[in-house]
Amino acid sequence: MTAPAPAGPAVALRDVRFAYRGGRDVLDIPALDVARGERLFLHGPSGSGKTTLLGLLAGVLLPRAGTVAVLGQRLETMGSAARDHFRAEHLGYVFQMFNLIPYLSVRDNITLPCRLSGARRARLGGADPDVEAGLLAERLEIAGLLASPVTELSVGQQQRVAVARALLGRPELVVCDEPTSALDADRRDRFLELLFARCADAGSALIFVSHDLSLAARFARTVALREVNRAAAPAAAGDPEAVAAR
């Protein structure tokens, strides 16, 4: 793929409304911007629509109204196949847990996006995915596990494998959905260090979602989902803070 690299900020949401089929709006976000290479901590309690927002950014969910631009590309105007391709090429995703395909080795899990998408593979600039995976694994301190079945890994190791997979091919945007919630404090700190360092290497913007406010201090910018999401109002109706904010 020799398509020109998309220009524009990492993320730009405008007047985005989203509702699950037949339900009331879960998200109503007038504006949310993330610059390229930025590290954003997105904070919100469970059920506040964090995962839904990430689904919109990944192009798996479509807004009812408004525009979702990632790297300047309007996801809501693309067809589903185009969104799948876009996601494969430009996005890395880390789940809370169970990030790995159980029947693939660590190496194969890391190279999975490059196997599924020629465009993602092209981002390696001709390098062998296995070799690149090895380099990343070294920097994430899991090089010794490459040939292991993923079922033998600890949760912390699994999350590092997931980071390696998300970052292989240096995607412009990395999205993490509570990736540290299953880790104890020591492992969590080490994990964040490694994650930040690797995102910096790759020049990727990082959107890190968590309900754990104690992590916020490590990020340059923190956004409370409640502040940007007007649809969160009913849940916060009795919340004096939210009422005062209006």
Place this chain on the structure above:
Amino acid sequence: MTFLLGLAWRSLRNRRLISLLTAASIALSVALLVGIEHVRLGVRESFAGTIKGTDLIVGARGGTTQVLLSTVFGMATPSGTVSWATYERWAAHPAIKWTIPYALGDAHKGHRVIGTTAAFFAHYRFRDRSVTFASGGPPTDDRSIAIGWDVAQRLGYAVGTKVVLSHGVAAVSFAEHEAHPFTVSGVIARTFTPIDRALYTTLDGLTAMHEDEEAAGGLMMGPPEAGHVPGQAPPITAFLVGTKNRFETLALQREMNEDRTEPLTAIIPGVALAQLWQTIGSAEVGLRVVALFTVLVGLTGMCVALYASLEARRREMAILRAVGAGPRTIVALLVLESALLAVLGAAAGVAIVYAGIALAAGAVEARFGLALTLRPLGALEWGYLALVVGAGTLVGLLPAWRAYRTSLTDGLAPKV
């Protein structure tokens, strides 16, 4: 696509127990389908092999089936007699290499007795084998008789046993040829053909027996002895013909059928057997239907197994979607899995049949006279296999469709 195939393979291997069981159920139904086809062909070949090497069977003018049944299968009554003179005239025909005369008309305890010559033991072939003896040897004089395997087993006869024949072919006859008893000269080795149920004596033996009866003021003679002048060779009921050149068979058959000296019917055993098989072979259709139902059951089992695994695989689908797989890729993955299972099952099923034949063919032939041969798959069997794999792939579409829907609604956050 190659990558997806590898993914599907590893996914199946990951759930190897359920995959193995699923493939095994398909393999067994395919083995049944292909096995029935092999047995069916074996049965047909065994049936067609009831008589081999004989180019023509010639009897008095009658129906093809009647000549075949009375001569080869020992069923129905002969269409009439052929005079000895006519037989001798044809036996000397330049196109004919050998002949075997058959004289029917007497029985022993429900078993047919055939008067013939040493030519029978020299030239008669079934499934490309000749008639051999389990004990003793062929009848050599007008007092000796050879018996088939079943006759020996049922009646407990052995070489040396005295045998009294009765007139006519009915199971119970009161007209016993007591004045001329025979002695068993040999027991014919099991052939799994009607030979096992018959007794074989010499033409002279039958003639001598009837002359002894007449001398004793004995029985009223009906066919085939009717018109027999003592001292002259009696008529026979049929004769088998081997030609010098098989390409002359058709011409010879026409010549015999059109000959006006004595009206004859000459039949080609292979053709007559094939016609007979068409009328009695319809039972095989039933077998095939049963086998096809078994395949249906195997495929349903596969669909259920794949469908049941989906709930546990929602997380896997979400991961695949997160790394860029579209819902269509997920459908392709599941369809590939079912196609792989169907292919593996079909291949294993064929292997089971071939292994079974390789191991058991000898025992089956000894026990049932059924010749199962290792042969390449026929067009019909390839058709069956294509059907199984095709249907297996289609059956995989149902769980795939379900996975497609769930992967859309789950997005990246399956409710697990």
